[in-house]
Amino acid sequence: MRSNLYHNTTAQWIVYVVFFALMAFVPIVIDDTFTTNLFARFLVLGMLALSVSLVWGFGGILSLGQGIAFGLAAYGMGMTMQMQSQDPESSPIPSFMLTNELTKLPLLWEPFWHTPTGIVLALLVPTVFFLIFGAMMFQARVAGVFVAIVTLAMLSAWYSMAFDMQPYTAGFNGISPPSPLKLGEHIVDPYSNEAYWIALGMLTLATLGLKLLLQSKFGLIVQAVREDPERARFLGYSVSGYQIAVFTVSGFVAALAGVLWVMIVQYVSPTSLEVTFSVSMVIWAAVGGRMSLLGAILGAFFVNGIQSYLGDEMLYGFLLVLGGLFILIVRFLPSGLAGLLESLLERLVRRPADQRGQ
Amino acid sequence: MMALLELHQVTKAYDELKVVDGFDLKVHRGELRCLLGPNGAGKTTTIDLITGRQKLSGGQVSLDGTVISDWPEHMRVRAGLARKFQIPAVFKGLTVRQNLEAAFTRHLSPIRNMFVFRDRETQDRIDEVASLVNLKDRLRVRADELSHGETQWLEIGMVLTQNARILLMDEPTAGMTTQETHKTGEIFNGLKGTHTLLVVEHDMSFVRQIADRVTVMHMGRFLAEGTIQDIERNEEVQRVYLGQGGAGHHA
Numbered sequence: 001m002r003s004n005l006y007h008n009t010t011a012q013w014i015v016y017v018v019f020f021a022l023m024a025f026v027p028i029v030i031d032d033t034f035t036t037n038l039f040a041r042f043l044v045l046g047m048l049a050l051s052v053s054l055v056w057g058f059g060g061i062l063s064l065g066q067g068i069a070f071g072l073a074a075y076g077m078g079m080t081m082q083m084q085s086q087d088p089e090s091s092p093i094p095s096f097m098l099t100n101e102l103t104k105l106p107l108l109w110e111p112f113w114h115t116p117t118g119i120v121l122a123l124l125v126p127t128v129f130f131l132i133f134g135a136m137m138f139q140a141r142v143a144g145v146f147v148a149i150v151t152l153a154m155l156s157a158w159y160s161m162a163f164d165m166q167p168y169t170a171g172f173n174g175i176s177p178p179s180p181l182k183l184g185e186h187i188v189d190p191y192s193n194e195a196y197w198i199a200l201g202m203l204t205l206a207t208l209g210l211k212l213l214l215q216s217k218f219g220l221i222v223q224a225v226r227e228d229p230e231r232a233r234f235l236g237y238s239v240s241g242y243q244i245a246v247f248t249v250s251g252f253v254a255a256l257a258g259v260l261w262v263m264i265v266q267y268v269s270p271t272s273l274e275v276t277f278s279v280s281m282v283i284w285a286a287v288g289g290r291m292s293l294l295g296a297i298l299g300a301f302f303v304n305g306i307q308s309y310l311g312d313e314m315l316y317g318f319l320l321v322l323g324g325l326f327i328l329i330v331r332f333l334p335s336g337l338a339g340l341l342e343s344l345l346e347r348l349v350r351r352p353a354d355q356r357g358q
Numbered sequence: 359m360m361a362l363l364e365l366h367q368v369t370k371a372y373d374e375l376k377v378v379d380g381f382d383l384k385v386h387r388g389e390l391r392c393l394l395g396p397n398g399a400g401k402t403t404t405i406d407l408i409t410g411r412q413k414l415s416g417g418q419v420s421l422d423g424t425v426i427s428d429w430p431e432h433m434r435v436r437a438g439l440a441r442k443f444q445i446p447a448v449f450k451g452l453t454v455r456q457n458l459e460a461a462f463t464r465h466l467s468p469i470r471n472m473f474v475f476r477d478r479e480t481q482d483r484i485d486e487v488a489s490l491v492n493l494k495d496r497l498r499v500r501a502d503e504l505s506h507g508e509t510q511w512l513e514i515g516m517v518l519t520q521n522a523r524i525l526l527m528d529e530p531t532a533g534m535t536t537q538e539t540h541k542t543g544e545i546f547n548g549l550k551g552t553h554t555l556l557v558v559e560h561d562m563s564f565v566r567q568i569a570d571r572v573t574v575m576h577m578g579r580f581l582a583e584g585t586i587q588d589i590e591r592n593e594e595v596q597r598v599y600l601g602q603g604g605a606g607h608h609a
Contacts, residue, residue, distance in 0.1 A: 217465070217474035220452075224460040227449035234409070234447075235520065236435035236463050245468040 004349040006342045009215065016211060016294055020204040024197065033191040038308060040190075040264045042301050043199040047206055047257040049284040049300035050293055054210055055250035056282065057290030058219065060226030061243060062144075065133075065151030067278035068158050069126035069251040071270075073258025075162065075169065076122025078268035079112040081177035088113070096175070100167035108168060115183070122259050123252065130251025131244065138240035138247070143229070152275065159273040174269025181263050190264050199260050206253050207293055213249070214293075222246045276319070283326045289338025299336060360423055362387045362554050363408070363524050367417035370403055370578075377403045379578040380417065385524065390546065390555045392565050394589070395575035396598060401558045404575070405528050408556075409441050410434050421524070436466065438523030442516075442530055446509040450502040454493055454512055457501055458484045461516035483519060491515040491545060507538035514545065518553075525549075527557040531564050543567035574598075 005011050023043075027036040048066060055061045082094050093105045112118040137150055162169050169175070181188045188195055213219055222242050225232045229239045262268050271277065280303075288299020303325070307318055333339055361384035370378040378400040385391045393401050406412040408419055410431040419427040426434050449457050462480055465471055488494045491511040496504065501512060510530060517525050530546075531539040539561060546568045549555060559565055565572065565586060572589045574581040582592045589595055 213472060215475065217459075217471040218468055220456055220460055221468070221471060223452060223456075224449045227451045228447060231443075231447045231449065232460070233432055234435060234441055234443075235461055235516075236432050236466050238432055238466070238468070241468045245472075 004342070004345045006345045012211070016208060019294060020200065020207070023200055027193040027196045036193060036196050037191045037264065040196040040199045041261070042304050043196070043203050044257050044261045044264060045281075045284065045304050046297035046300040047203050047260070048254055048281045049288060049296040050203070050207055050210065051250040051253035051257070052281050052285035053288075053290050053293050053296035054214075054253065055247055056285065057292070057296065058214060058226065059222050059243065059246040059250070061247060062148045062282070063151045063247065063250065064148050064275070064278050064282065065155045066250065066254045066281050067273050067275075068133075068151075068155050069130055069254035070258040070261070071158060071162065071268075071273035072126040072129065073122045073255035074262050074268040074272045075175070075258075076112075076118060076125060077259045077262035078175040078177060079109060080115055080118030080122060081179075081181055081262065081266070082175055083109070083112040083118065084115060084182050085178045086113075094170075094175075096170040096173065097167055102167050106168055119259060123255050126255035126258070127248060127252040131248045134244040134247035134251075135240075138243040141240070152278075155273060155275060155278055159270055159275070162270040162273050169270075172270065174267060174271075176267045177262075180266060188263060190266055195264055199264060202256060202260055203297070206256060207297065210249075210253070210293055218242070218245070280322065283322055285336075286326060287329050287336055289336030291335055292338035295336055295338025295341075298338075302337070361385060362422055363556065364420045365404070365408070365417070366420070368404065368407055368414060368419060369416035370400070370407055370412060371415040377578050378407065381575065381578065381580055383573060383580075385554060385556055387554055388551050390550050390557065390568060390570050392569040392572045392586075393556060393558045393575065394560065394565065394572050395581070396560075398577075399575040400578040401575055402528055403578075405441065405526050405556075405558060408434075408526060409439055435522075439526065440517045440520045440522030440524070441526040441528070442513050443528060445532075446506075446513045448501045448509055448512050448516065451500065453498055453500050454488070454504070455484060455497040457512055458487060458497075458515055458519050461519040463520055487515045487519050490518065490548070492541065507534045510534060510538075511542070511545075514542070518549075524554045524556065527555060527559075529558055529560075531559065531561055539564050540567070 026039055030036060030039070048070060051066055051069075052063070055063050055066070086092060086094060093102060097105070111121055133154065137147060142150055163171055165171070179187075180190055188198065214222075221232065221237055225237070225239050225242050232242075233239050258272070261272070281300075284300035284303050285296040286299070287303055288297065289295030303322065306321075310318055329336060335342065363383070363385040365381055365383040368378055368381045369376060381400070381404060393404065395401050403412065407414055407427075410429060414427050417427075418425050421434070421437055421439065424437070426437055429437070449460060452460070459476070459480060462483055465474055484497075485494070488497055491514055493508065493511060493515060496508065501509065504512060510533070514527070514530060517527070531542050534542065543564055546555065546557070550570070557568070569586050571583065572586055573583045574589060574592075574595050576598045581598065582589060582595050584592070
């Protein structure tokens with residue numbers, strides 16, 4: 001019987017809500033702007049692990065391309081914030097374009113004069129891209145490891161583009177908007193508690209929204225498709241339809257993370273589209289438990305916490321640690337840390353009474 | 359009376375080899391039809407052709423007068439075909455309840471289903487089917503923890519939950535104990551009249567327990583049709599089965 005407290009939906013909701021409520025007090029407790037900003041970054045990385053948990057853990061789609069949505073959205077937000085510092089009269093185009101011999105603002109950049117349009121585009125473009133990309137893959141019945149290969153190839157293509165289209169993207173240097181995000185007259189200081197709370201609020205909404213989605217019939221069928229696509233098709237469901245939908249939603253969540261990331265770090269470069277970054281997201285989710293939304297988020301906190309504790313001089317050594325951790329998790333804890341909790345609770349239930357339900 | 363399911367000159371050929379060869383079949387509403395035949399007679403292929411898992415080389419399949427043989431699989435399912443596989447196919451990582459819930463296909467659209475949550479109607483339907491297939495106490499169990507017989511019942515339950523117009527059952531009693539087989543027969547007898555079933559089977563005692571009419575296939579062709587008594591007396595059928603060790607062999 002798999003019916004311990006871990007599987008009780010009410011208990012899950014209580015844990016989720018309590019967790020996010022407690023997280024709101026973190027900046028007040030630590031009371032240090034640098035650490036608050038660091039924790040806000042972790043929240044955004046947690047959101048990426050969340051998107052991986054949805055698409056891979058629940059959807060069974062091993063996407064190594066979550067960085068595409070993140071990167072595109074990050075560029076969109078970077079462009080929006082850059083244009084906030086430009087003036088149509090005195091300085092109509094960003095300085096990096098001048099050094100690249102552009103005399104006129106490219107058409108691609110024009111919509112980003114208007115901040116709301118810019119933010120909407122930053123979210124919409126990656127989401128629509130995931131919809132089209134997903135439709136291409138899943139209608140052709142690309143599955144299993146081939147999804148990983150195709151998404152990886154697509155990610156590399158976007159990375160090269162961001163890198164090579166120097167006049168439009170500032171290439172390797174990336175875009176660093178000179179001032180923080182302005183919403184109307186209000187300035188969002190990346191080092192403020194407010195920025196942290198915006199990130200936390202968005203992560204809470206995304207997590208609870210996805211949790212609700214997974215409890216719907218849609219969530220059930222997505223998991224059924226993961227278990228046996230052929231059987232789901234014989235029940236009358238369009239397998240590709242569900243895969244495209246879950247892939248698109250995961251793209252939207254990753255895009256939201258991209259927008260928040262640039263709000264918090266005030267910088268975007270091709271590193272956001274690097275292969276190692278997207279692979280790392282998968283590892284965070286695996287460590288925390290890809291079959292648990294909260295588990296995946298905690299996995300991101302955990303791995304990135306260790307990484308920043310060890311510091312920058314360990315940067316390359318850390319990749320080794322990360323790889324080793326991944327192998328150990330896959331070998332000994334396929335459901336990650338959340339799976340560990342699940343079996344501990346199972347043992348607790350079993351000991352006092354063998355057949356006690358929830 | 360027009361047949362609910364009609365196969366007309368259905369043919370499936372791999373190069374020279376005809377696995378199904380000009381096969382005709384009519385199944386009427388409320389009927390329980392058994393499709394019998396020795397190994398390699400083309401029974402499973404016929405089911406594949408009806409559901410669209412394999413493409414026809416010739417002939418046509420119609421459901422309630424509409425030709426469906428050029429439709430994709432999921433369209434045929436939407437038109438009312440439900441199938442139980444020979445090897446039980448359930449969602450192993452999901453619980454019995456979730457399996458039945460997935461099979462309760464009131465809405466199929468992904469977008470629509472984002473706003474569908476467990477309701478009374480679904481629960482009632484699941485409970486009703488679960489008790490029909492003896493799985494009432496096993497709803498919380500994950501499907502990969504069920505016994506073989508239970509897995510088969512779960513899949514039968516899934517097919518029932520679908521509320522399809524015709525149920526296609528490919529060897530529903532494969533691997534079951536005698537008791538389980540008998541219980542399955544009782545389930546099927548309870549469905550007669552309200553459901554239309556086409557059952558592929560070669561367990562003769564099971565066929566005797568459930569069948570109204572039996573159609574026999576041999577080498578991809580129609581061989582005989584009639585009541586179970588007619589079929590057991592039919593000399594041609596005896597000859598075909600004698601080569602296999604007699605019709606009663608599997609009983």
